[in-house]
Amino acid sequence: MSSSPEVDTDAIVNVIGLHRAYGSHVVIENLNLSVGEGEFVALLGESGCGKTTLLRVLAGLDPPDAGDVSVPQPLAVVFQEPRLFPWRRVWKNVITGVPDKRGGRELARRALGEVGLTDHLGAWPATLSGGQAQRVALARALVREPKLLLLDEPFAALDALTRLKMQALVIDLCARHRPATVLVTHDVDEALSLADRVAVMREGRIELVLQVGLPEPRDRDAPRFRELRRLLLGELGVDV
């Protein structure tokens, strides 16, 4: 991820000179970003900084107004809400994005096993708790074997305890499947716990890129972690 608009040939996500505006309101301005294979990048910033818009452009949900965006296929998205289809049972939700439906139930069983929800194979989504539903959403994303996984504040609506468990789960799943991952978050600790690199966004631009470089598993009380946390919070305008 460099600020110069050059294509990184090793990267599988390349964004060059991206512009995006809603009417006269510029949301993203001349933004460059590249993500390498299997790399975990966190986009950190306060609400309205354009991080979700960037993710939506990567997902192909919003077209760029200008600039080049290349992403690998298949990609998968987990949104802030699980967005499970309430009319399909859990296992059918999981295989929605799988083109070949043969052996789908077995596939779903395995995917749900990875998120610890095999018991809920035949349940209706509305009977799940928020955390369970979000884990099904993760299974539905990963069952597509995505080369790029896009996470849009997927834990923001969960309680603190569930959020920590979900973060641990995502670390585990990403280590196993190795997709390139872009996580949008406003939680500094979350970014530092999960990401290889943290990009701080402000007013539609990437202001700072930080190579985390902390050993795994990450200790949130380690001096270096605290130092980085202070740095990022300062960058976000919070003095601690």
Added chain:
Amino acid sequence: MAIATALPIPKDMPGASLTPTPRPSRDRRWLIALRFVSPLLILGLWQLLASTGVFPEDIVSTPIDVARAFGQLYNQGVLIPDILISLRRAAIGLLIGATIGTTAGVISGSWRVGEAIVDSPLRMLQAVPFPAILPVFVLWLGLGEASKVAFIALATAFPMYLNTFAGIRGVDHKYIEAARVLGLRKGAIVKEVIFPASLPAMLVGLRYSILYSVLALVIAETLNATSGIGYLITEAQQFIRTDELMAAAVIYAVIGVTGEALVRLLERLLVPWARTFKGA
């Protein structure tokens, strides 16, 4: 203390059981029983007041009189044929009306150009109270079955149209986005997302359509008929047979309730998830 990574992978998070706990069944049975008891009490009171002369006997028939009227009509061989004739009118009218309403709703709900073409004439037509159209249909189609069926079709098309339209337009865009990023193409999105998501609203439309079909049936048959339940009413009115009048009202009610039950059955079969779902 490495919280994030020291935690094991959750097998199952506490605090959320899969199946909703069943309600205390004793209370429920008691309430269901009450539902039957209170109408029976009203019938009993009615019978009592009428047979003790509080209600004038020649104008108000008792529940027993009404039951007897059913027997008489049956013995005269008019009850079943007339019910069947009325049912047939309502069913054919409903079938035509609901088909037109659904088709128009799908067109204008899923296609902006279609909405521009279809919606305004339908809303204008809907502004006319539909009973006012009946004389027109009689002039056009005569006093026979055609005008009645067309009238019922007209009455049932609107609720179906409005609810289908609202159902399709009401599909949460978030689901469509989720389907898009899962790689579903337009046709698949219609089949997997838009159709199932709007089905509950369409069934609500069907419910109203059935209600309206009975309403339109009564109007069409009471104004002009030589057969059917409405004809029974006209006859009974001429001979001041309140027992037969009330029997006819009961038949209409039974038809309405049966239709309603049919839709509930359809709901159970087609949208079993709706009972678990309390909104997005």
